[in-house]
Amino acid sequence: MKLSDLAVAALRAAIGDRLQLGDAIRNQHGSSEAHFPVMPPDAVAFPRTTEEVAALVRICGEYDLPIVPYGAGTSLEGQVAAVAGGLCIDLSEMNAIVTVHAEDLDCTVQAGVTREQLNEYLRDMGLFFPIDPGANATIGGMAATRASGTNAVRYGTMREAILSLTAVMPDGRIVRTARRARKSAAGYDLTRLLIGSEGTLGVITEVTLRLHGIPETISSAVCAFDTLKGAVDTVILAIQIGVPVARIEFVDEVQIAAINAYAKMDLAVKPTLFFEFHGSAASVAEQVQTVGEIAAGNGGGAFEWSNLPEERSRLWKARHQAYYAGLALRPGSTGWATDVCVPISRLAECIVETRADLDAVAIPTPIVGHVGDGNFHVLFVLDPDNPEEAAQAERLNARLVERALAMDGTCTGEHGIGLGKQQWLVEEHGEGVDVMRAIKQALDPRGLFNPGKIFSRP
């Protein structure tokens, strides 16, 4: 598709030189950190208000232009690829923190605010926003992909963290999905419908979030285990007996070796758990003791503690760099990250079988997991010049997803469907996908909102 001069003129009339047509910026917006080929939009817009977004949406409707919302470009299943060209709406200039209601533990931000920016802003108020997918994603992008991450075991995912959204719908209407009350039984849950819709039903422009007080005590620890099963069983038991662990992350030995090399650390190259405990001093002490006993009973070694903020930061930075550490295992490599989520009772079995499956190929495949939720990731570290490896990754990914589905799990715990998981969406949801399509058809009958994502046929 090629933008007509008329369309360009109309878009320019709406946002002036914040419409960009250059190759570099289009290519940048058509790529992500994932393994998908670059699919650039025809133009990139940088609106500053919800009303500007609505104006852009109306113009795109007039000129039949597809719309791809863009946050930080950190999605992993090709959600920002402009498969049919059209207009990329980059929300990065909508980065205002609109209001913080400290007394209500909530805030409203524009969609382009990043989670690190928000937490920086909140710190002096003694508040924080817990959802942490690793990447410094935008809040709008996190909403659109139903992101979660390391803290979800305690604080939930974007599904629970969002009180209300403002979105521009495909017909240009601006909808605020809910009030600021903590709960409501008023009508259909449009908030949850938009969360995870990956830009296919609306462009999210503002988000009202639940916040939390920074805990009185935060304590982090690392514990290496003799076996993968011992580590995972420790997680399962801790969750089952209700220890309110804030973070409980599994890192397998392949990933530990990668982290040691990348972040210059000297962690034991064993299946490892990273923990974080939040609460009062007494509560944290109690959690630590309980989890320590469970770990010891499952072949866990000594806990290596980090109570100082800078040590904790170093530890979690190492964990968050898992992706880049993985890529660094093979300079020049391309990453293909996938994730599944299973009932926690099947988690050990799922990871053990997956590890065995992966070890049969030569591709480096570190595993990390938000295992308190039953969610884990495999990173295929691919040689981009070897198409055979991509084919292997595809086959192994398929086997991983089929394994998770057979365990009554989901084909993606947090990365979303995008371009990469569409066949399994159908396998997972069956006729539910027809219901999803009917909703898509009702709200976006012309299929202009992020076409080709979630389902290729609207």
Added chain:
Amino acid sequence: MKLSDLAVAALRAAIGDRLQLGDAIRNQHGSSEAHFPVMPPDAVAFPRTTEEVAALVRICGEYDLPIVPYGAGTSLEGQVAAVAGGLCIDLSEMNAIVTVHAEDLDCTVQAGVTREQLNEYLRDMGLFFPIDPGANATIGGMAATRASGTNAVRYGTMREAILSLTAVMPDGRIVRTARRARKSAAGYDLTRLLIGSEGTLGVITEVTLRLHGIPETISSAVCAFDTLKGAVDTVILAIQIGVPVARIEFVDEVQIAAINAYAKMDLAVKPTLFFEFHGSAASVAEQVQTVGEIAAGNGGGAFEWSNLPEERSRLWKARHQAYYAGLALRPGSTGWATDVCVPISRLAECIVETRADLDAVAIPTPIVGHVGDGNFHVLFVLDPDNPEEAAQAERLNARLVERALAMDGTCTGEHGIGLGKQQWLVEEHGEGVDVMRAIKQALDPRGLFNPGKIFSRP
């Protein structure tokens, strides 16, 4: 509408004598505990399986019969009224607890299982299901109305408690909305779309729920305050500093007097908080101390403790009987229960203004509230032979809802829209209601699923 002989024959062919046509049973199913007039269905069906429900739905489609799903009839906004006649689908014979996965802290139940039945079943396994709207509602009904109740401040509402639903959609398709994984980013959130849809989008037939371990220590207390504001400010501060209170219920002096009379108790006739604390012994002790200090600083008297299970039961039974205790203030009266929910920073102001407003009329109007969420209820205890009182209640209810909306609250925290709150749904959601209507139209184009609820015009 009158059922044709052909329709009756088709329905009988599907479920035999579990189709009932008698006046008594129809009238019972056309009434609820609320103040709406009896609107009986033309027939009542008692299916036993999801497949039977699907068969009934297909037959109703053939004969153009409205469908009203029915759980325990405890909804408060007229959700079960058969405004257009048709078939009431009573799910009470679908009362099997299908599976409990203790290790995953989840279970799957048929929609007609009641919350008390479920907790009775779970007790010996050391598990419980926390959502507690007071009435012994069915799990399916609680899902359909997005119920919450006394424990929501700690454990969330049905929105958070449900992992997956099985529902029969208007075209007769059976859809399971999600797998058993704790989280998923796979496609639109059909689970949350059906939760709170009040039977207008599908008949919920099975529900997979998150469970919790019964806490090691449970401690309940009652504390009377000099002022309403002191009680509410205690709640606000406890929530703000993150005390994980399991229940924190406000009961105003009108309601306390009613409870004393009804349940033969001798609570001080003052604004009162009912608390429950869950956790380890040490954690509960810490919570109690913190909240005690906050209460003392806000004019709270001594905590009256109930640590023994039977004393706790007595206390919470008294709280749960608030509705009947209210009605007993005037023998022969009709109850009209309403609820709103506001940001917690506005809660004291909202209740104080409401109390003053209510005190200007002679109708007894006890207030209770799940105030940790910012949610409270007014019960109008009406003389059914005095239409003037109904008009007064209507006016006061309107003022209450307008007040809540003006505070960025919602017109209903947990009772739903049903017949009673439709005008405020529009005020609260604006064009969002058009989006809801578009979804309704897409999934139920003939408007047969619980017609007249949530919005009168599909």
